[in-house]
Each structure stands twice: as C-alpha cells, then as structure tokens.
Amino acid sequence: MENLAEKTRKDFPLFSEESNESNNLIYLDHAATSQKPTQVIEKLVHYYSFQNANVHRGAHQLSTKATEAFEEARNITGKFINAYSSREIIFTRNATEAINLVANSWGDSQLQERDEILLTLMEHHSNVVPWQLLAKRKGFKIRYVGITKDGELDMNDLRSKVNQKTKLISLLHISNTLGSCNPIEEISRIARNVGALVLLDACQSLAHLPINVNSLNIDFLAGSSHKLCGPTGCGFLWAKESILETMPPFLGGGEMIQDVSLYESSWADLPFKFEAGTPSIGEAIGMGAAITYLNSIGLDEIRKYEKELTKYLFHKLEKIEGINILGPRPTEINDRGALVTFYIDGIHSNDISELLDSNNICIRSGHHCCQPLHKYYGLNSTARASLSFTTTKDEIDLFIEALNTNIQFIKKNS
Numbered sequence: 372m373e374n375l376a377e378k379t380r381k382d383f384p385l386f387s388e389e390s391n392e393s394n395n396l397i398y399l400d401h402a403a404t405s406q407k408p409t410q411v412i413e414k415l416v417h418y419y420s421f422q423n424a425n426v427h428r429g430a431h432q433l434s435t436k437a438t439e440a441f442e443e444a445r446n447i448t449g450k451f452i453n454a455y456s457s458r459e460i461i462f463t464r465n466a467t468e469a470i471n472l473v474a475n476s477w478g479d480s481q482l483q484e485r486d487e488i489l490l491t492l493m494e495h496h497s498n499v500v501p502w503q504l505l506a507k508r509k510g511f512k513i514r515y516v517g518i519t520k521d522g523e524l525d526m527n528d529l530r531s532k533v534n535q536k537t538k539l540i541s542l543l544h545i546s547n548t549l550g551s552c553n554p555i556e557e558i559s560r561i562a563r564n565v566g567a568l569v570l571l572d573a574c575q576s577l578a579h580l581p582i583n584v585n586s587l588n589i590d591f592l593a594g595s596s597h598k599l600c601g602p603t604g605c606g607f608l609w610a611k612e613s614i615l616e617t618m619p620p621f622l623g624g625g626e627m628i629q630d631v632s633l634y635e636s637s638w639a640d641l642p643f644k645f646e647a648g649t650p651s652i653g654e655a656i657g658m659g660a661a662i663t664y665l666n667s668i669g670l671d672e673i674r675k676y677e678k679e680l681t682k683y684l685f686h687k688l689e690k691i692e693g694i695n696i697l698g699p700r701p702t703e704i705n706d707r708g709a710l711v712t713f714y715i716d717g718i719h720s721n722d723i724s725e726l727l728d729s730n731n732i733c734i735r736s737g738h739h740c741c742q743p744l745h746k747y748y749g750l751n752s753t754a755r756a757s758l759s760f761t762t763t764k765d766e767i768d769l770f771i772e773a774l775n776t777n778i779q780f781i782k783k784n785s
C-alpha cells in the first residue's frame with residue numbers, strides 16, 4: 372500500500388523530480404517551517420491574480436470577493452480547532468504576535484503585582500519574552516515549571532507551583548526541542564481549580580495531531596500558518612469569545628474601530644477589534660487552503676505516519692556512538708513530536724549541519740529559540756532533524772549514513 376509520503380510528495384514542487392532548485396534536497400527542517408503544496412501556492416496566485424482588493428472596506432465587487440475569501444479562511448481556521456465561532460479567530464502575523472496580543476491586552480489589563488504566571492523551561496522565546504516585558508511593567512512574578520530527567524514536563528513541579536496567585540499557565544503543546552507533548556487536559560484541570568487561564572502555544576502540534584480547544588479546555592491558542600504548510604506572514608489567536616469581549620484592543624488604527632472622534636474612539640465587534648490595519652489577506656486565504664489540504668490528508672493519518680517515522684529516526688540515531696538525544700523516547704502512548712534534537716560529544720552541532728548541507732541534507736543547529744532550555748542542560752547549541760508526512764524512510768537512512776560519515780570525518784580531522 373502507498374504510504375503517506377508517496378501519496379503526498381507529488382503535491383510539493385520542491386520535492387518534484389523536475390525541480391532544479393532543490394538539488395534532490397532532503398529537507399529535515401519542517402519544525403522551523405513547513406514546505407508548501409501546490410494547493411496553497413495556487414490559492415495564493417489565484418488570490419493575487421483575480422481577487423486582490425482590500426477587505427471589509429470597498430463597496431465594489433472585487434472587495435466583496437476578497438472579503439468572502441478572507442472570511443472563509445477564518446471559518447476554516449475556526450473549524451480546524453473546533454472553535455465555537457469564527458468570531459473567536461483573530462488573524463495575526465504569526466504565533467509570536469498572537470502571544471504578544473494576549474500579554475499586552477489580557478495580561479496588561481488583568482495581571483497585578485501580587486499575581487503569578489507559570490511558564491515552563493521548555494518554552495520557545497516567543498512565550499517567554501512577551502511575559503518578561505509585561506512583568507517588568509506590571510510587577511507580577513513569572514515562575515517556571517521544570518523538566519523530568521526523561522525530558523517531559525515535571526507535573527509534580529507544576530502542581531506544587533500552582534496556587535491562588537496563579538492567573539495563567541502559558542505553555543507549548545509539543546516542544547520544538549524536546550519533542551515532548553504536554554498533557555494539556557490535565558494541566559487545564561489543575562488551572563481551573565485555582566481559576567487560572569491556560570494559553571496553548573500550538574505551533575508544533577497543529578499540523579501533526581487533531582486539536583480540539585473544547586476538549587483541551589483551554590482559553591487561548593496561538594498558531595502560525597507557515598508551520599502548517601501555509602504562507603509566512605500569517606498566524607492566528609483563538610480565544611473564548613467571553614474573554615475576548617473583556618479584552619482591550621492590542622493595536623490601534625484602521626479596521627478595528629466603530630467610531631473615531633478627536634479624543635475618543637469606540638471599537639469594532641469581534642474579531643475586528645483586534646485586527647488593526649490591512650491584514651495579510653492573501654496569506655490568510657493561503658492558510659485556509661493549507662488547513663483544507665491537511666484536512667484532506669487527515670490529522671489522524673498524519674499522526675500515525677509521523678509517529679512511526681519518528682520511532683524509526685530515534686532508534687537509528689540512538690545507535691550512533693557519542694550521541695546524546697534530548698527529550699523522551701517515543702512510545703506507543705506518548706505523542707512525541709516528529710523531531711529529534713541531539714548533540715555529539717566533542718563536535719559542534721554547527722559543524723554537523725554544515726557538513727550535512729554539503730550532502731544536500733537540511734537540518735537545524737543552534738538553540739532553536741529555546742535558550743533557557745539549553746542553559747538548563749548546559750548547552751549552547753544542538754542539532755535537530757524534524758520530519759513531516761512527506762518524509763520517507765529512505766531519506767532518514769540517507770541522513771543517518773551521511774551523519775555517520777561526517778562524524779568520522781570530523782573525528783579524523785580534529
């Protein structure tokens with residue numbers, strides 16, 4: 372039977388045999404950004420060719436077409452995560468902006484000096500720095516939940532740090548470095564006990580497993596289009612309508628107002644209250660096409676295939692002498708993300724990624740925007756191979772073979 376990669380690779384121009392640009396690249400950097408299928412590229416080209424106009428403004432037919440396509444993308448995005456209403460979907464530039472929106476609107480209006488918020492040691496900088504900036508202004512305390520020796524979130528530590536002062540638990544779903552998948556439903560239950568809200572950074576999970584904001588029982592979710600086969604320049608915030616209604620605007624300007632006088636303004640209804648200025652119209656429509664594409668493959672299918680592939684990669688990697696792998700071992704029951712981060716004793720991860728690049732294999736090296744996590748492990752830099760439903764076992768074999776050869780080469784020459 373055809374596997375998922377065989378079925379889907381033809382959709383991606385980069386992987387096509389005629390692609391002169393790609394040099395038969397083996398792309399193992401999907402966690403940094405995903406590749407784009409023809410369905411998304413064509414939707415973008417179609418929008419810019421035939422539907423391009425500003426949204427919600429013009430009285431003319433082209434503006435109506437653009438607005439309909441843009442709002443359709445909002446509906447698709449809402450349904451994707453089982454939002455109650457598309458009014459709960461705010462388009463942003465990326466997930467980082469979505470988190471900044473929550474910090475600067477909800478956080479700025481709700482958090483006070485006596486309050487605490489909980490983050491985790493595995494957060495991406497985009498879920499650390501906005502809270503640090505706000506904490507400097509408002510004086511509340513940021514506390515961090517630690518990690519077990521297996522690279523999972525330490526739930527005992529989390530339980531011990533949640534108290535009546537906790538107003539928010541803001542954390543990622545799947546770690547872009549450890550690959551661990553956090554038990555969000557359980558964390559939400561713990562948060563509810565003290566009346567705290569939960570913000571989920573779903574950047575590394577949205578394209579890899581089905582997500583239902585109701586069963587996760589969360590309050591905010593941040594996502595980026597470019598991580599789910601969509602264009603860059605677009606992301607979204609989902610939040611419960613009842614919470615969004617109480618939040619003041621984040622950015623001010625056109626589109627987000629109802630009425631403007633010289634010294635006062637009133638705000639547009641949801642979701643427009645939070646969408647100041649001309650949005651990334653084509654990119655939001657492209658994100659809608661990407662979600663439709665992922666739905667057509669099926670998130671359950673994707674999860675099943677990537678799980679198998681991650682296990683394959685993990686077990687091949689762990690046989691390499693001197694390798695250290697971060698994060699939990701993949702098991703039948705954990706939803707470990709489709710990525711493996713590692714370092715080799717005595718070798719800088721940049722040397723590894725540069726040599727692999729000369730073999731036309733793309734992986735990531737560095738701190739992956741997780742410096743607190745790297746500092747915790749006493750590391751400056753690690754290497755990361757990340758997969759998608761388009762990745763084949765042959766590609767993994769070639770990567771492992773090249774990695775072994777490069778390690779021997781570096782050892783011989785150092």
Ligand SMILES: Cc1ncc(COP(=O)(O)O)c(C=O)c1O
Nearest residue numbers: 465466467495497543547574595
């Ligand atoms: C877990 C996680 N959170 C947040 C982000 C930030 O995404 P963006 O740069 O698209 O805002 C990333 C991107 O790598 C990520 O992996």
